[in-house]
């Protein structure tokens with residue numbers, strides 16, 4: 005086969021991009037991930053730059069958005085609605101700043117004033133007001149021709165999602181064109197998808213598509229049922245901004261708020277690139293805390309006269325650009341699906357995917373919560389799927405892309421028998437999940453053991469799934485208490501199996517060392533807190549939070565074991581069902597016996613110590629880059645639980661910087677200021693109470 009010529013490749017890329025544009029802008033159901041789309045776009049732009057004879061005025065590199073759908077009336081934008089150029093690195097940001105200086109003839113040392121705004125991940129609309137009244141509203145469309153969605157827009161904000169789109173403005177110029185983003189807040193998105201599911205309709209892949217799909221309805225009454233919000237970020241007056249009462253973008257934003265629009269409280273004025281970068285870092289840290297999705301920050305030259313002088317190049321203004329975050333979504337292929345059996349016997353589909361980079365980490369597994377979800381999303385082995393990671397550690401499988409199937413894909417069938425113990429698998433009436441019915445299922449026991457040893461439970465480092473599986477399969481461990489009775493030579497054997505000794509090491513040295521290690525870990529784990537201990541037991545309905553409540557209430561193991569249903573119900577935040585489940589567990593003589601043996605082995609479950617005096621107490625910590633073991637939120641919660649504070653940017657007041665994968669400018673800053681920097685391993689050690 006011969007390589008396609010540049011002309012053929014360019015044509016193929018244009019075809020792919022046009023199809024993707026149609027799916028994304030017109031149908032609101034994308035068939036590519038954003039990074040895939042961006043890669044194709046960059047390839048095409050590079051080809052066209054290298055071979056100018058291949059450039060076409062109608063190429064996707066030259067055009068904004070997609071063609072407006074024929075289903076809507078047409079609105080011609082008086083001023084075209086442009087896209088935003090992309091910058092991805094510090095160097096590109098500096099280039100942007102240098103270009104602004106050059107084009108305006110400013111001295112290099114004079115800092116430019118920029119307005120920084122979160123890049124909202126919704127869809128852009130334009131609203132026309134005359135004499136203060138809302139006249140017409142439209143989508144961006146192809147930048148010049150938008151879709152008339154006036155009626156639909158009138159309903160935005162009616163459900164109280166935010167102020168929405170005001171019907172009348174206070175004190176606005178005679179004709180005013182307002183631009184901004186229609187979006188769905190994350191919680192509204194989740195609730196809306198739930199509702200769509202219950203009605204048997206197709207849920208949306210992400211809040212952006214949901215906002216676009218909700219607004220671009222033929223029947224405005226459907227739009228009215230969707231909790232859409234609007235945030236304004238641009239205002240134009242015919243005759244140039246000369247006819248308008250403002251000279252700076254920042255003033256425009258203030259004016260928009262005064263007219264009655266919601267503007268973004270996160271917007272900031274920044275002087276020079278140092279402040280621009282600091283803002284970007286701060287927002288990157290906080291992005292998952294914001295109530296809506298953002299996919300970057302937008303940098304805009306503040307001075308409107310300068311904006312005019314800078315103008316635009318094809319589809320991008322030269323006075324603004326978007327700094328995009330690492331992608332949250334990617335497409336990848338499903339290699340395999342299998343059912344994993346958890347500690348409560350629930351079978352969960354585990355989806356193994358071809359490894360991809362996602363918000364700063366390499367991903368090879370994704371979750372589907374249960375069979376219903378797998379069927380609904382129609383995920384098959386061999387499928388290309390869209391996966392999404394929004395703050396959590398393991399990403400979620402969002403959808404399959406049936407448009408890109410080859411016919412080789414296979415559906416995954418849930419086994420009728422437990423893949424581990426062979427017992428029957430049942431799905432009870434009204435239950436969403438399949439469960440292994442084996443009362444002595446080793447997989448369940450392995451699940452319970454790893455939970456018991458988990459970081460938030462007894463915290464036995466090194467007792468993972470593999471080791472637990474070995475202990476169970478050899479019969480060494482039948483319950484938690486057995487763990488503390490395993491003999492040293494059995495640990496050695498456990499570590500010796502299937503292992504090649506390390507290069508240069510004497511045989512047996514490695515297993516011996518590992519055995520010493522685990523014994524030390526187990527010994528250490530005996531000094532624990534009641535909260536951790538109760539969590540470790542894996543009592544149905546008792547997670548970390550309930551364990552903490554119970555620990556506070558009872559203060560010791562014995563009164564907890566003795567408590568009847570009524571007393572348990574009286575504990576704050578413990579409902580009747582939970583109380584019943586707890587009592588059923590503690591009422592089981594076998595369970596009582598295991599607890600007694602644990603205590604006899606030397607486990608001491610003390611009441612929670614006050615959080616003072618630990619390493620993190622009173623310290624300010626900055627997190628940067630992606631951590632592999634915890635989400636940002638979890639890491640933050642752990643630090644706060646120990647009396648520390650998490651800040652967004654590095655300063656002289658910072659005590660510690662935790663640097664995960666792909667940490668950037670904050671790491672540099674910390675090194676400049678001489679702030680202590682630790683990696684993930686060290687951070688975990690400090691959290692576990694290790695010596696600083």
Ligand SMILES: NC(=O)c1ccc[n+]([C@@H]2O[C@H](COP(=O)([O-])OP(=O)(O)OC[C@H]3O[C@@H](n4cnc5c(N)ncnc54)[C@H](O)[C@@H]3O)[C@@H](O)[C@H]2O)c1
Nearest residue numbers: 024028034036037038041087088121123124127128237302
């Ligand atoms: N997955 C796909 O198949 C597919 C198809 C087409 C486009 N896309 C995605 O869309 C991108 C191109 O879309 P685009 O042209 O809309 O560019 P863009 O989304 O990169 O940037 C322009 C848009 O940013 C938005 N925006 C958000 N906050 C803003 C603020 N504070 N100020 C100004 N504007 C703000 C506006 O809607 C504006 O139209 C691609 O890079 C790709 O990621 C994906």
Ligand SMILES: [Zn+2]
Nearest residue numbers: 422425440445
């Ligand atoms: Zn089983």
